[in-house]
Amino acid sequence: MKKYKDLSSFAKTNIKCYGIVILAFLVMYPLQSSGMISHSISGQLVPICTYVVMAISLNLTVGFLGELSLGHAGFMSVGAFSGVITAISLSAAVPSPTIRLIISIVVGGLFAGIAGLIIGIPVLRLKGDYLAIVTLAFGEIIKNIINCLYVGIDEKGLHFSMQSDAALGLSEMGRVIMKGPQGAVGITKTATFLSGIILILFALFVVLNLVNSKTGRAVTAIRDNRIAAESVGIGITRYKLTAFIISAMLAGMAGALYAQNLSAVAATKFDFNTSILILVFVVLGGMGNIFGSIIAATLLYMLPELLRGLADYRMLIYAIILIIVMVATNSTQSKQIIAKIKSSLRTRKSNGEGADL
Amino acid sequence: MKKFTEILSIFAVSALALSSIAGCGAQKKTDTADTAAGSSAAVIKIGGIGPLTGAAAIYGNAAKTGAEIAVEEINALGGDVQFELKYEDDENDAEKAVNAYNKLKDWGMQISLGCVTTKPCIAVSSEVFSDRIFALTPSASSTDVIEGKDNMFQMCFTDPNQGVASAEYIKEQSLGTKIGIIYNNSDAYSTGIYNKFVAEAEKQGLEIVSTQTFTDDSANDFSSQLNAVKAAGADLLFLPIYYTPASLILSQADKMQYEPKFFGVDGMDGILTLENFDTKLAEGVMLLTPFAPDAEDELTQKFVEAYKAKMGDVPNQFAADGYDCVYSIYNAITKAGIKADMSASDMCETLVATFTSPEFVYDGLTGTSVTWEATGEVSKKPKGMVIENGAYIGMD
Numbered sequence: 001m002k003k004y005k006d007l008s009s010f011a012k013t014n015i016k017c018y019g020i021v022i023l024a025f026l027v028m029y030p031l032q033s034s035g036m037i038s039h040s041i042s043g044q045l046v047p048i049c050t051y052v053v054m055a056i057s058l059n060l061t062v063g064f065l066g067e068l069s070l071g072h073a074g075f076m077s078v079g080a081f082s083g084v085i086t087a088i089s090l091s092a093a094v095p096s097p098t099i100r101l102i103i104s105i106v107v108g109g110l111f112a113g114i115a116g117l118i119i120g121i122p123v124l125r126l127k128g129d130y131l132a133i134v135t136l137a138f139g140e141i142i143k144n145i146i147n148c149l150y151v152g153i154d155e156k157g158l159h160f161s162m163q164s165d166a167a168l169g170l171s172e173m174g175r176v177i178m179k180g181p182q183g184a185v186g187i188t189k190t191a192t193f194l195s196g197i198i199l200i201l202f203a204l205f206v207v208l209n210l211v212n213s214k215t216g217r218a219v220t221a222i223r224d225n226r227i228a229a230e231s232v233g234i235g236i237t238r239y240k241l242t243a244f245i246i247s248a249m250l251a252g253m254a255g256a257l258y259a260q261n262l263s264a265v266a267a268t269k270f271d272f273n274t275s276i277l278i279l280v281f282v283v284l285g286g287m288g289n290i291f292g293s294i295i296a297a298t299l300l301y302m303l304p305e306l307l308r309g310l311a312d313y314r315m316l317i318y319a320i321i322l323i324i325v326m327v328a329t330n331s332t333q334s335k336q337i338i339a340k341i342k343s344s345l346r347t348r349k350s351n352g353e354g355a356d357l
Numbered sequence: 358m359k360k361f362t363e364i365l366s367i368f369a370v371s372a373l374a375l376s377s378i379a380g381c382g383a384q385k386k387t388d389t390a391d392t393a394a395g396s397s398a399a400v401i402k403i404g405g406i407g408p409l410t411g412a413a414a415i416y417g418n419a420a421k422t423g424a425e426i427a428v429e430e431i432n433a434l435g436g437d438v439q440f441e442l443k444y445e446d447d448e449n450d451a452e453k454a455v456n457a458y459n460k461l462k463d464w465g466m467q468i469s470l471g472c473v474t475t476k477p478c479i480a481v482s483s484e485v486f487s488d489r490i491f492a493l494t495p496s497a498s499s500t501d502v503i504e505g506k507d508n509m510f511q512m513c514f515t516d517p518n519q520g521v522a523s524a525e526y527i528k529e530q531s532l533g534t535k536i537g538i539i540y541n542n543s544d545a546y547s548t549g550i551y552n553k554f555v556a557e558a559e560k561q562g563l564e565i566v567s568t569q570t571f572t573d574d575s576a577n578d579f580s581s582q583l584n585a586v587k588a589a590g591a592d593l594l595f596l597p598i599y600y601t602p603a604s605l606i607l608s609q610a611d612k613m614q615y616e617p618k619f620f621g622v623d624g625m626d627g628i629l630t631l632e633n634f635d636t637k638l639a640e641g642v643m644l645l646t647p648f649a650p651d652a653e654d655e656l657t658q659k660f661v662e663a664y665k666a667k668m669g670d671v672p673n674q675f676a677a678d679g680y681d682c683v684y685s686i687y688n689a690i691t692k693a694g695i696k697a698d699m700s701a702s703d704m705c706e707t708l709v710a711t712f713t714s715p716e717f718v719y720d721g722l723t724g725t726s727v728t729w730e731a732t733g734e735v736s737k738k739p740k741g742m743v744i745e746n747g748a749y750i751g752m753d
Contacts, residue, residue, distance in 0.1 A: 181548050182476070305460070312410075
């Protein structure tokens, strides 16, 4: 068997990423099911899973594709609401909540993927920062449309309206799923920690394999030098679009899981601030570093909850910690210190190995 | 690529930092109520959730302070019932509210004050329902909050109730013949009232000549909406919105010399205490509200004084709702003889039975002879107020 350090970097990343997720599951799952951990931590498990998936998916766009997406919460929103509508519509036809959850996550991913395709086709053909601007607008447009959208269901099928719930024209048996600015209410909570972990593993499987494939190498080539990539015959738009749609789909799936962990979800949740929050996870974890995204999303999500003891100063301290982390990990001095520690560890290790001989 | 990374990092973090510290100011005093019940002897733990930071912090902090005043008063009585109150921040977000709720559960909360705002409260109410913890929200007014949950109660009117009451009031007092409406269609509260108002206005035979909308993002300029309403010839403008956008509408209407009658709901309450707002503009504005800070009765005066001493300004109805929540729970506890060592679920069943029993009547700041339906809806009379010389005067 090969030693860890002799493995290819792809295999190393794989072991690290899958390893940490599986380890987290093996530690937390028994603790959660036996009620050994506090309600507070137990309640955060599913949201952490969704934000990890969001960070992985955004890392594909920002880290590997090198395009700035400022409206990633918009895809999450599309996935969340299409997933909720699917889940509620199927509540009679599919009695098993697990299967319903899976179907709704798939549908959420599909709709978000379609949204990604619609924006991607015109925008990814452009050069420069246009993607950032258009995704920003997209997030806001989605938010405002869903804010006006009323959806209901009765035995005749789904009804849509932009006016009011009365305008849906539902029969006696009917039920309103989405109430404009109030969002979707009365969602059955079906998301579990296990489903969250499975979704993370799925996202990792898709992204890590994509990045290590021919398509992934083409995508990173486009990021590093667009002209050089074009000159060796890489179809820029096609590869960009592939990566972008996959990223959107994963975000939609995360959204569907997110919504089914709460009994009510409103469009205003998926605003610019949420997009930026996910971007911060990606940037602090390191762009193009999937392992970093997982760790950053987990820690930064838990941080404000851990700081609750500080009461009024909580959000202030949170912001300051973010800035310190950002500055510390980027400054040359701190990088030198980390490098020094690493090299001293290495020499100590090799000395130790030498002594064995 | 490196430069891109750096610029992006700085941009992202500063945007997040700004958004999170916006609205951190207001709070002056820290949780004195926490320590008020110092003895380790049986205290009943009450947990509240509300936006203590962010754009909606004004409502959360008001409700929190109101509840704190009530807890301090009750503990000072030195009776058998002693409370310990803890408020957690939800940033007006359903997800954070559930986190805050779990945190309070870890703390040992026995009775919940729900959430201050509607959207988070809908999410928390289903948690409360499945955990069997009694909850009484001061101000989450949508019917979705209480629907299908027998242990979730409201201290404020429901949105439909306000819409219907407004339409009836306008008809009864024949305040206007041609009605214009400006409402916030990105807000659940505003849209809820609007929908019911329109339905009831049709029944009452009121004529609505123009309906204009705005969203949270576009609440900076209302000239186009006002022009449309004016062009339609509306002589009464119904504003089912919060007081901050309402104050802008009043001043812009004044500038364009448009002088209809203005009619608001309880969200309009607070307009007189708004900083840099010329209260002359609010002359003649009518509103339905359960609470008037300058009411003559002893209870209100005592409360306003205590609030002023604590926060330095005049309380709004959110503060009064928070105060009433704690006192109605206190009354129910003394009536049913609940002890602090009871489990939260036993307490819940007893409180539900007490609150829904016809003999349980509460007199407080936001209404007299207040009772509760089995649905959790409160039953009290809205008070019609008109602003004259910078103060509320009862209309009836």
